[in-house]
Structure formats: structure tokens, C-alpha cells
Amino acid sequence: MSETVVGTDRLTKRYGDRLAVDSVSLTVRRGEVYGFLGPNGAGKTTTLRMLLGLVRPSGGTATVLGAAPGSRTAVAGTGALVEGPGFYPYLSGRDNLRVLARYRALPEAAVDAVLARVDLVGRGGDAFKSYSLGMKQRLGVAAALLGEPELLVLDEPTNGLDPAGMADMRELLVDVAAGGQTVILSSHLLAEVQEICDRVGVISDGRLLAESTVRDLRGAAAVVLRADPLDRALAVAMRVAGDDAVALVDDGRAVRLEGGAPVVPALTRELVAEDVEVREIRTVERSLEEVFFEMTGGTR
Numbered sequence: 001m002s003e004t005v006v007g008t009d010r011l012t013k014r015y016g017d018r019l020a021v022d023s024v025s026l027t028v029r030r031g032e033v034y035g036f037l038g039p040n041g042a043g044k045t046t047t048l049r050m051l052l053g054l055v056r057p058s059g060g061t062a063t064v065l066g067a068a069p070g071s072r073t074a075v076a077g078t079g080a081l082v083e084g085p086g087f088y089p090y091l092s093g094r095d096n097l098r099v100l101a102r103y104r105a106l107p108e109a110a111v112d113a114v115l116a117r118v119d120l121v122g123r124g125g126d127a128f129k130s131y132s133l134g135m136k137q138r139l140g141v142a143a144a145l146l147g148e149p150e151l152l153v154l155d156e157p158t159n160g161l162d163p164a165g166m167a168d169m170r171e172l173l174v175d176v177a178a179g180g181q182t183v184i185l186s187s188h189l190l191a192e193v194q195e196i197c198d199r200v201g202v203i204s205d206g207r208l209l210a211e212s213t214v215r216d217l218r219g220a221a222a223v224v225l226r227a228d229p230l231d232r233a234l235a236v237a238m239r240v241a242g243d244d245a246v247a248l249v250d251d252g253r254a255v256r257l258e259g260g261a262p263v264v265p266a267l268t269r270e271l272v273a274e275d276v277e278v279r280e281i282r283t284v285e286r287s288l289e290e291v292f293f294e295m296t297g298g299t300r
């Protein structure tokens with residue numbers, strides 16, 4: 001799991017005096033779904049294009065599958081969906097894939113295999129222009145999957161999808177990673193990403209602000225308690241979780257304890273023993289979205 005598939009070291013892209021990507025060092029490991037997150041204009045597409053060898057870095061280095069971006073090894077092992085797939089509208093989904101397969105000297109069977117993986121076999125004969133956005137995106141992923149590359153690079157694969165389309169895409173990408181392929185996807189849609197990705201890199205204004213598992217980024221859950229009398233509940237909470245882990249929230253109407261679900265049994269036991277009346281006790285988790293807003297200072 002820890003083998004590095006993509007690594008960058010202070011990768012930088014400058015357009016005139018604008019730093020689109022500013023000294024980004026990231027690591028993507030084999031078999032993971034890596035989410036590259038950031039607001040519009042953060043530098044996601046530019047970074048992905050550098051990894052694909054489509055844009056030349058102004059500084060720093062990148063390694064893709066042990067080779068330089070754009071090298072034969074890197075290109076042969078990478079499938080990409082960047083900035084909307086260019087499909088022929090009047091050709092069927094299957095024929096569009098056939099064109100790509102022929103260009104890359106892949107057998108017909110490769111087309112059927114990827115159509116099946118993205119669940120488009122039944123609609124493979126229909127014209128591309130008749131597809132829903134979700135189907136178009138899935139065909140784009142199918143094109144990226146042609147030839148079973150080790151690495152998939154997908155720029156905003158969930159963009160514009162409805163919840164059902166999102167769910168399909170999520171299932172597909174989790175399935176791809178389970179098969180051992182590595183996925184890098186970019187997104188500004190954090191709610192979806194936190195369910196799909198093993199690890200994420202957060203980028204804003206060209207800089208990588210954080211890189212970690214979704215769980216670590218979100219931090220531990222907390223417990224919010226409403227009870228009567230509150231001062232006695234506060235004293236109990238401090239005894240159970242430690243003074244530093246407890247604070248009054250909601251204008252002094254509730255107690256917040258760090259530590260999440262594991263503190264709940266002891267807390268409830270002690271509250272009952274102290275004759276405190278519990279009105280509400282619940283665990284709260286920060287969403288990736290909240291973490292992200294804190295990090296990027298509210299830009300989107």
C-alpha cells in the first residue's frame with residue numbers, strides 16, 4: 001500500500017507573474033483514491049496537467065509511475081479524464097471507445113471490458129449525444145480505463161452530476177481502487193470526496209495546505225451535551241474528559257467534550273449518578289467542508 005505511484009517535489013507553475021501552482025509536494029500511493037481538493041482556480045487542473053506531461057513545470061519535479069511525466073512509461077500506464085472528454089456526438093458510446101482503442105492498438109475486447117466496468121453495456125449502442133451527463137462522465141472514465149492503466153487521473157469526475165450520478169461514480173471509483181488501480185481525482189465538492197477518498201490533498205491559491213487521510217483531517221468527533229442543571233453537568237464532563245477537553249458552547253447552553261463516542265458511556269453513567277437530567281447527548285463530527293473552510297479562509 002505504501003508504494004509511491006505519483007510524487008511531486010516543490011512542483012511549481014508560473015504564468016507570467018501569477019503562481020498557479022506554488023511549490024506543491026504531494027505523494028499518491030498505490031491502490032488509493034487520492035482526492036485533490038480546492039476551490040476554483042486553486043491550481044488543481046494545472047497540477048494534474050503537469051502530471052500528465054501536458055504542461056511544463058516552471059520549477060520542481062514530478063514522478064509518475066517511477067518516470068518523468070509525459071515519458072513513455074508514464075503515459076502508457078496512465079488513463080486520464082481532463083477537461084471534458086472529446087467524444088463524437090453522433091457516434092455511439094461504444095464506437096467512440098472503438099476509435100480510441102484502435103488509435104492505441106487495443107483489441108475490441110478492451111472496449112467491452114470498460115463498458116461493462118462503467119455499467120454502460122446496455123446503452124453502448126446509443127449515440128453519445130443522447131447520454132445523460134452522468135453517462136457521459138462514465139464514458140469518460142471508461143475511456144480513461146481503456147487498456148487497464150495503473151493510474152487514473154480524473155479532473156472533476158463528479159462535476160455536474162446529480163446525487164444518483166454521484167453515487168454511481170463513487171461506486172465505480174471505489175471499485176477501480178479495489179482492483180488495485182490508483183486514482184487521483186480533483187474536486188471542489190467536498191461532501192462527495194470525503195466518502196470516496198482514502199487520502200486528500202487540500203490546495204488553495206496554488207499551495208498545498210494539507211495532505212492526510214480524510215479521518216485525520218476531520219479530527220476526532222466531539223460530544224455535545226444539554227442537561228439540567230448545566231453547571232453540574234459541566235463539572236461531571238470535566239471529571240470524565242479532563243478540564244482541557246470541555247467547553248461551554250451555544251451561548252453557554254450546552255457542554256462540548258472532545259473525544260467523541262468513546263466518552264459517552266462513562267459520561268452518561270456519571271450524569272445519572274449525579275442526578276443530572278440529560279436532555280440531549282450527541283456526537284458531532286466536523287465535515288471536510290468545515291475543515292476546508294477553516295483552512296482556506298472561506299474561499300470557494
Ligand SMILES: Nc1ncnc2c1ncn2[C@@H]1O[C@H](COP(=O)(O)OP(=O)(O)OP(=O)(O)O)[C@@H](O)[C@H]1O
Binds near residue numbers: 047
Ligand atoms: N494557460 C494559462 N495561462 C494563464 N493562467 C492560467 C492558465 N491556466 C491556468 N491559469 C491560472 O492558474 C490558476 C490555477 O488554475 P487551475 O485551472 O489550475 O485551477 P483549478 O483549481 O483547476 O480550478 P478550476 O476548478 O476552476 O479549473 C488560475 O488562476 C488560472 O487563471
